[in-house]
Amino acid sequence: MSAGPLMEFKNVDVFYGQIHALKRVSLHIDEGETVSLIGANGAGKSTLLMSIFGQPRAASGQILYRGADISKKSAHYVASNGIAQSPEGRRVFPDMTVEENLLMGTIPIGMKHADEDKQRMFELFPRLQERRNQRAMTMSGGEQQMLAIARALMSRPKLLLLDEPSLGLAPIVVKQIFATLRELAKSGMTIFLVEQNANHALKLSDRAYVMVTGEIRMTGTGSELLGNEEVRNAYLGGH
Amino acid sequence: MDAIFWQQMVNGLTLGAVYGLIAIGYTMVYGIIGMINFAHGEVYMVSAYLAAIAIALLGFFGIHSFPLVILGTLIFTIVVTGVYGFAIERIAYKPLRNSTRLAPLISAIGMSLILQNYVQLSQGARQQGIPTLLEGSLRLHIGDDFVQLTYTKVFILVAAVLGMLALTFIIQKTRLGRMCRATQQDRKMAQILGINTDRVISYVFIIGAAMAGLAGVLITLNYGTFDFYAGFIIGIKAFTAAVLGGIGSLPGAMLGGLILGIAEAQFSGMVNTDYKDVFSFSLLVLILIFRPQGLLGRPQVTKV
Numbered sequence: 001m002s003a004g005p006l007m008e009f010k011n012v013d014v015f016y017g018q019i020h021a022l023k024r025v026s027l028h029i030d031e032g033e034t035v036s037l038i039g040a041n042g043a044g045k046s047t048l049l050m051s052i053f054g055q056p057r058a059a060s061g062q063i064l065y066r067g068a069d070i071s072k073k074s075a076h077y078v079a080s081n082g083i084a085q086s087p088e089g090r091r092v093f094p095d096m097t098v099e100e101n102l103l104m105g106t107i108p109i110g111m112k113h114a115d116e117d118k119q120r121m122f123e124l125f126p127r128l129q130e131r132r133n134q135r136a137m138t139m140s141g142g143e144q145q146m147l148a149i150a151r152a153l154m155s156r157p158k159l160l161l162l163d164e165p166s167l168g169l170a171p172i173v174v175k176q177i178f179a180t181l182r183e184l185a186k187s188g189m190t191i192f193l194v195e196q197n198a199n200h201a202l203k204l205s206d207r208a209y210v211m212v213t214g215e216i217r218m219t220g221t222g223s224e225l226l227g228n229e230e231v232r233n234a235y236l237g238g239h
Numbered sequence: 240m241d242a243i244f245w246q247q248m249v250n251g252l253t254l255g256a257v258y259g260l261i262a263i264g265y266t267m268v269y270g271i272i273g274m275i276n277f278a279h280g281e282v283y284m285v286s287a288y289l290a291a292i293a294i295a296l297l298g299f300f301g302i303h304s305f306p307l308v309i310l311g312t313l314i315f316t317i318v319v320t321g322v323y324g325f326a327i328e329r330i331a332y333k334p335l336r337n338s339t340r341l342a343p344l345i346s347a348i349g350m351s352l353i354l355q356n357y358v359q360l361s362q363g364a365r366q367q368g369i370p371t372l373l374e375g376s377l378r379l380h381i382g383d384d385f386v387q388l389t390y391t392k393v394f395i396l397v398a399a400v401l402g403m404l405a406l407t408f409i410i411q412k413t414r415l416g417r418m419c420r421a422t423q424q425d426r427k428m429a430q431i432l433g434i435n436t437d438r439v440i441s442y443v444f445i446i447g448a449a450m451a452g453l454a455g456v457l458i459t460l461n462y463g464t465f466d467f468y469a470g471f472i473i474g475i476k477a478f479t480a481a482v483l484g485g486i487g488s489l490p491g492a493m494l495g496g497l498i499l500g501i502a503e504a505q506f507s508g509m510v511n512t513d514y515k516d517v518f519s520f521s522l523l524v525l526i527l528i529f530r531p532q533g534l535l536g537r538p539q540v541t542k543v
Contacts, residue, residue: 053431079433091428093421103414104421108433111414155433 004067006031006159006190007052007083012061012071014044014051021047023214024061029159029192034185036193036201036222038235039211045194046088048211049161053078053085065159080108084157086148088164094137098128101136101147105154113156121150124180142173149177159190166197178204198235202226210235242384247508248501253392253461255500256399260454261477262484262492263406264324264447270423270487271443273340277347278327280474281354282448286320286455287465288362291369305373309394309456317452324448325441333437351470359467368464395457402453403493406446410489419443423487472516476503479523485536494534 005028014022021044029035039045051058052065053075063071070078084105092101102121106114122129125146131139136147145165152160165181166174178200185191185204195201202208202222210218210231218225225231261283268276293312302308331350335342376389410416421429422439429436458473459465476499484495499519506518526533 055427055430074435075427075430076433076435079431085431087428087431091425093424093428095424096417096420100417100420103417104429104432107418151432 004064005029006066007192008062008064009048010062010064012048012051012063013059014047014056015059016047016056021056021214022051022058025211025214025216026061027209027216027219029190031158031190032188033206034181034191034193034204036195036205036208037211038195038198038201038208038225038231040235041196042213043211044214045211046163047214049085049087049163049192049194052083052161079155082108082155082158083161084108084152084155084159085161086145086152086163086165088167090141090144090148092136092139092144092147092151095135097135098132098139098147101151102128102154105151108155114154117154117156121153124153124183125150142169142177145169145173145177146180149180153184157189159192160184162191162193164195164197165193166195166200174200196235198231199226202231242381242386243508244505245379245381245386247504249386249388249392250508251501251504252497253395253399253500254504255480255497256396256403257454257458257496258473258477258480258500259493259496260399260402260450260457261473262481262496263403263450263489265478265481266484266486266489266492267419267443267447269481270489271419271426271440272332272336272343274332274343274347275478276327276332276444276447277344277474278331278350278354279447279451280470280472280477281351282320282323282327282470283451283455283458283473283477284465284467284470285323285354285358286316286452287459287469288358288367289316289319289452290456290459291367291465294369294372308372309460313398313453313456316456317449320452320455321445321449324444324446324451327448328441328444333440336437355467355470362467364467366464366466369459371463372460391460395461398453398457402450406450407489409446415442476516476519479519482523482533483526485533488533488535488537491533491535498534 008028009025012022012025025048037045037048050056052063054073055075058071062069065081065083093104099118102118103114127143128146128150131143136144139147149162149165165177174197181191182204193201193205202225205222207219207221208225209216210225218231261279264279265276268274290312293315294308297308297311302311327350331346332343335346373391373394376387379386379388410419418434418439419442421434422436426436477496480495480499481492483499484491499522502522503515503519507515
């Protein structure tokens with residue numbers, strides 16, 4: 001069981017009403033890897049991440065986590081078993097302070113490491129320490145993104161899911177965030193990253209998948225895809 | 240200011256504190272699942288019967304000292320009322336979690352009718368009562384006049400304030416409170432973080448019902464009588480208080496309760512007792528026209 005990938009999608013179909021959002025998607029993420037999923041807006045990337053939590057549920061196929069099918073499990077079950085997500089739109093709790101938001105990340109593991117982990121997050125994202133008693137709604141988009149990632153890390157996840165951490169942020173902030181992600185990846189964290197910003201994502205990743213209208217079209221190592229003509233034209237703006 | 244004003248201030252504060260306790264149930268449930276729990280007034284009504292049963296039972300076992308009777312009654316009533324709150328949500332609302340917004344509202348009205356009729360059948364339609372448990376009063380002299388502050392009213396005020404403080408502490412400082420707030424602010428995200436939101440919603444119903452149970456004991460101590468229909472008018476008053484303070488806001492519910500209680504008592508004292516309900520509901524209409532979000536509520540922002 002431990003020999004297989006940490007997470008695996010096997011022929012997963014997902015529907016949003018009439019819309020066939022994911023079409024027989026298969027992919028896998030090995031322990032310790034950084035894998036990214038790139039694709040245009042509306043390709044189904046966020047749907048794929050959320051389907052891990054059963055929102056929406058897979059209509060067919062299997063979502064295996066450490067060898068067991070979790071496609072029928074509740075969201076809180078999935079979270080309690082070591083999968084954490086910084087979701088699309090960040091979704092920090094607007095009326096809670098930075099510290100309270102961080103504590104919300106500890107639900108799956110309890111409070112025993114809370115203080116130590118909070119300090120770790122403040123080292124990772126010093127901006128959060130400056131704003132520790134500020135309500136999340138008063139922070140900038142970049143700070144909220146840092147908070148969303150830190151909150152996910154507070155559960156000491158085995159698998160970290162990141163949905164477009166660069167979306168809507170200034171280039172300098174994107175750089176900072178990706179530098180932090182690189183540190184995390186080096187420390188052995190398994191990361192599954194969904195991005196439109198293919199340039200940053202591919203440079204960070206061991207492997208990547210390209211998604212087009214609900215299907216996986218291409219896969220390869222980060223550098224292979226960075227060098228691929230088609231990918232360059234479609235997702236890297238020809239740079 | 241004359242004695243009548245201060246007397247009505249005292250009466251209004253006690254009444255308002257109790258409205259506030261019941262309003263907490265409306266506002267927390269609204270905050271977390273966006274529905275008005277119209278059966279909440281009935282929870283209060285049931286708790287009045289439970290309080291009377293507890294007092295009778297304790298008397299039967301020869302317990303008559305006020306502290307013991309009130310402690311036993313409070314524990315029994317709050318626990319059993321909490322069970323009612325839990326059961327109501329499980330039976331009438333949870334199965335409708337993913338249906339239209341109107342469905343649980345209708346279900347709530349049905350639950351309210353069921354509770355009224357069940358109490359009427361099992362306890363009889365007549366008014367019931369309890370003996371006065373706490374005799375005596377303080378008199379505060381103002382000029383030639385005086386304000387009468389019964390020990391019962393003092394007890395009600397102290398107990399209601401303690402209840403509200405305890406609740407505020409739970410919501411602001413504990414893990415359970417943070418889970419409630421997270422579920423209220425973004426239920427889907429709360430689930431993704433590992434919170435069993437169905438369970439949190441159950442807790443909110445239990446907490447709301449427990450507060451109504453506390454209110455039920457306190458009002459019963461003050462008035463001594465109640466019937467199966469007692470939940471209706473007080474429920475609507477507490478709902479008014481919740482809207483006045485800003486539905487969804489916890490401090491708003493407490494503040495709204497106090498303001499409504501004082502306004503109502505002053506109106507009774509200065510104008511007319513018969514029209515006090517008209518006055519309260521006119522207040523509700525005015526709030527809905529001029530400040531629909533309530534005193535401490537935030538304007539409704541539609542989530543995209």
